[in-house]
Amino acid sequence: xxxxxxxxxxxxxxxxxxxxxxxxxxxxxxxxxxxxxxxxxxxxxxxxxxxxxxxxxxxxxxxxxxxxxxxxxxxxxxxxxxxxxxxxxxxxxxxxxxxxxxxx
Numbered sequence: 001x002x003x004x005x006x007x008x009x010x011x012x013x014x015x016x017x018x019x020x021x022x023x024x025x026x027x028x029x030x031x032x033x034x035x036x037x038x039x040x041x042x043x044x045x046x047x048x049x050x051x052x053x054x055x056x057x058x059x060x061x062x063x064x065x066x067x068x069x070x071x072x073x074x075x076x077x078x079x080x081x082x083x084x085x086x087x088x089x090x091x092x093x094x095x096x097x098x099x100x101x102x103x104x
Contacts, residue, residue, distance in 0.1 A: 007096070029075055040061060
């Protein structure tokens with residue numbers, strides 16, 4: 001497999017009646033992924049200010065293998081199963097990094 005980092009943007013729309021629960025489950029999943037998976041380099045979730053049920057997640061994985069492994073983890077599968085009915089729209093976008101930096 002390629003050692004090229006995988007960068008994705010997820011655009012989600014969440015049922016407003018489930019937004020608080022969804023946000024808690026998303027936070028739990030992100031924290032578990034970063035703590036337990038070496039191949040998950042970064043997961044950042046934001047909501048659109050004037051439309052908070054629209055969520056954007058920037059995902060960075062070490063490589064394709066790390067991304068595929070993430071999709072099989074118990075914490076991701078729990079998140080996916082518990083939130084499936086809350087997500088009214090999901091678009092996964094493959095993106096290419098231009099300039100991505102973080103302070104250590």
